Amino acid sequence: MSYESFLSGFHSVMYVAIAISLLFALGSLFINFLNLARFKDPKLKYDYISSREKKMYIYFFIGLGAAVFFYLNTLFREPVAESKGWIFIRFAVAICAGTLVGYIPSLLLKYMLPANQKGRLKKLRFQPRTSPKSGKQMRLLTEQEEDVHLDEAMQAEENIFSVDYDVWVDDDSDYVKIEKYPGHLVALECDRCGMQTLKLKKEEILKQPTDTEPGEIVKHYKCSYCNRVKHENKQIAQLEANKESFFLRFKDHIGEAISEKQYAIQLIRMEVFDNEGHPHHYEFGDIDQAQSFLKELEDKKATDE
16 A cells, blocks of 8 residues: 555545544533433432533543544645655644643633532522422421431431431422432441441551551441441552641631620531642531531541541
């Protein structure tokens, strides 16, 4: 096969690849918009946005970047035809351009999309629900009212802030809808009871890391619902690979921020900074929840130290 025949076939393949890449990119956007329109229930739309929307945008940029890569490999035909070295130069330039268009925006989504989604998710979570039985607007229960509708396992998840439940009630038909949302603190799913209540209690260093060898640590977990105890050995990176530990700075008490007067508190917003100065925002329905959350942070800090 001559070099000219190879180039002709190569460019034909590139045009087909451009079409496929653009179809993939535009198809990802179309499917995303279709799903957003398809989910009428606010909770289903909430779950889709929080778990799938980011991936669909990433697919779009990957497809767009691939299309740019394939398109650039069809340009500068005269220099490429005259010298075989130009095909490698064109290929390298196409890789750089495709990466800028596809990969870099995907990384930016990590920081830009959550800020955009936060307001949308909050609006969906507290959007009034309609009862399928009476057709009337349902009422969202307070933290104190909802416990009667949550079983012991659900309350255990809420008590350690790994899961947050919203309970909507139709007072006319007694229809109850319970919705599950991520909590403020991370807990693992227990492999015995299946609830998200398995938390790290303490860590023990079995072998200290050195400059040349990694260390070993054993982590002790306990389920706050079924009391399952689990131990897991992990490797500690050697000293030069270790990074500064992650700590949270927080105020010891929040009671001082509230005067002796009694207020009808509907929402408490808290801003917690990590050791790199990055803020983390949390919201609570009452003072008891916020104080319990701070107690969990104190216990976590003591465990890390």
